[in-house]
Amino acid sequence: MGKIKCEVSYDGTNFSGFQIQPKKRTVHGELEKALLKIHKGEHVRIHPSGRTDTGVHAKGQTIHFETPFQIPLDNWKRALNTLLPGDLYVNTVEAVPESFHARYDVIEKEYRYYVWNEKEMDVFKRNYAYQFQYPLDISVMQEACRYLEGTHDFTTFSSAKATTKGSKVRTLYQASCEKRGSEIEFIFRGSGFLYNMVRIIVGAMLDVGQGRRNPLDIAKLLEKKDRRLLGETVPPQGLYLWKVTYKS
Template sequence: MRNIALIVSYDGTDYYGFQSQPGGNTIQDKLEHAIFLLSGEQVKLTGSGRTDAGVHARWQVVNFMTSSSIPIERWALALNTRLPNDIVVQRAYGVPEEFHARRKALSKTYRYTINCNRTPDLFRRRYEFHHPTPLDFAAMQEGLKLLLGEHDFSSFTAPQSTKPSHVRTILDARLEVEAGSAAQAVSFHDEISRNWDERHYPGKQRGVIHLYITGTGFLYNMVRIIAGTLIQVGEGKRTSADMATILAARNRAKAGPTAMPHGLSLWEVVYDYQ
């Protein structure tokens, strides 16, 4: 028996999430079916983490045991010919028998993308949340910093969470403005529109921003609730310091709304070996 790991990217728009469920139509279902078509084996693969319906992945890692003799270098290409076009195996590699995609992960990074330009990007609307008014990027960045370290994130998880502990460690949290996106937003609008923004949204900016959050583990809806709360900080409805107050409250009702799923992507998973 061999233990094989796959690095998988997918557009989660049309799926009910990663993990297999009775209703089917999940990323796991499609991958397991493709493996069956290729090898004739019914496998149960393990993912590095679940993604909800509508959430995407740039770098999901899965592993499964197989007795197939198919050379490792053929797996990615062969599986891609048997998968829908919105799921792509980027790489297949052999891993030790004890490798477990979820338990062996050292860290995971999620990215949430917000487009603050006046109009949505037609070609990227599946992968970014459109917020038609400017946001205070600096305040959002300050709020993100307050999440660093080990905390009880009960305020930032859905009530449906079944985890016995809500203590998690955030290793890195940052905001990046996409190069050129703010300048492009200005060039597409006239002086009247710019003056309108300056009068009605002082201290706020337009452009496309990415929130990157890296941690050793995450709770159900945790990143989306953080994103929804930070949007309120960017709107001026909350202050940066409120993020610390919300953390200390350990009460979901104190945080902001759960941001829409399509702006979220599982960006990277890190292991000792890869």
């Protein structure tokens, strides 16, 4: 009997998101299907650090599960990757103490969002970035990002669909963007994220980059704590759950 932690990556394009759903191909479903085979028909429940929406990717999602088997960790990784489809891969496998929980023990999450800022469509980017054709002023976007760093009530940047009833206060350790060639990379590292928070923030940043808002608006919007002021989200295919960090 033991508890196993896995870091997994997936191309979200052909998944109906993470969460298990009847008759839909989901990351959760595919992982449990592989574990069911390894456990010879015995169902093993997985627990992720959190869900991701349809079309959202992961470079470093983390899950845990409990198993009655004693198998060397390298063999776990090989067995899982042999059974998993090509768009879902186990990066690492670790034995963890009984007390570990992939969701409750998270101390930091990192998300990245990619915008492909070109007039011409690139067929190879369509599922992996948001193709945005209008000119963007990256320096004002960088200024606006800085207002989001620190501990704030992020109600303005939360989805109306959010089901969280608790506090909307979160701490962002990093909110930044860089332009390299035609690609804009947003990095967000924080104690936790509200539903759709990254996609709402990026949407607001694209407003700033186009001159439709000024950077200081972002600070003012935060203070207003009104989710109706924003809420337009950018599409899912630019979003990557990049890394989940646990206390070690």
